[in-house]
Amino acid sequence: MSIVITRDRSAKMRHTVSVRQHALVVDEPESNGGEDSGPTAHDLYDSALGACKAMTTLWYANRKHIPVEGIEVSVERDDSDERKGVYRLLVTLALTGPLTEAQRQELLNVASKCPVHRLMTQVTTEIRTELKSTSD
Incomplete structure (x- = not known):
């Protein structure tokens, strides 16, 4: 699968992210030179x-x-030490329904093992960035 990000030249920093048939806008806040459109x-x-x-x-x-x-x-970000190598996320899970306390704890435990959580905390991610040939 390929995700494609394309600059939207009608705006200062805005880009469009395309994932399969889905598209969404990413941008930066005005304080970072964008228009906060996404x-x-x-x-x-x-x-x-x-x-x-x-x-x-x-x-x-x-x-x-x-x-x-x-x-x-709910995900709360503390990026105050990101440049020092520490990026903190506080996740709060709110569940409703006729749940016992044991079921609530079981679901909390499951949420703590989601694939993205494991990817962020237990996996070494290798990234290689290369230029596309201008002849393509």
């Missing part, structure tokens, strides 16, 4: 974690017939 790349990174936790929790609840009704995930 989330930043950091916002998408943090959102990926929250979305993964929500979907993993629902998938597991459905599989185990746990009667969860509502799922809301």
